Amino acid sequence: MQEATLAHHAIGAERVSRQARTGSLRRLTPALVGYLVAFAAFIGTTSIDDTAAAAGLLRRDESVRGIAFADRVRHRLLESGIR
8 A cells, every 4th residue: 555655656746846847837938938039139030940049149158157058057957946
């Protein structure tokens, strides 16, 4: 009986985590799209692909801030508990 309960909780925890990520993504998407549209208008791109390619400008931000983008992502993951 205990094994069944533990197995059920593991699946439940995984499902809750997946639903939390989905909910977070659903909340972040409108803001992300808004920022990308503003970025595209500013730099003169009109497609998602061209805008994503131009996002390489983020590398300049890394040197200005003195912290790698990957390090900022890791920090955000730890901060938010997203796995």
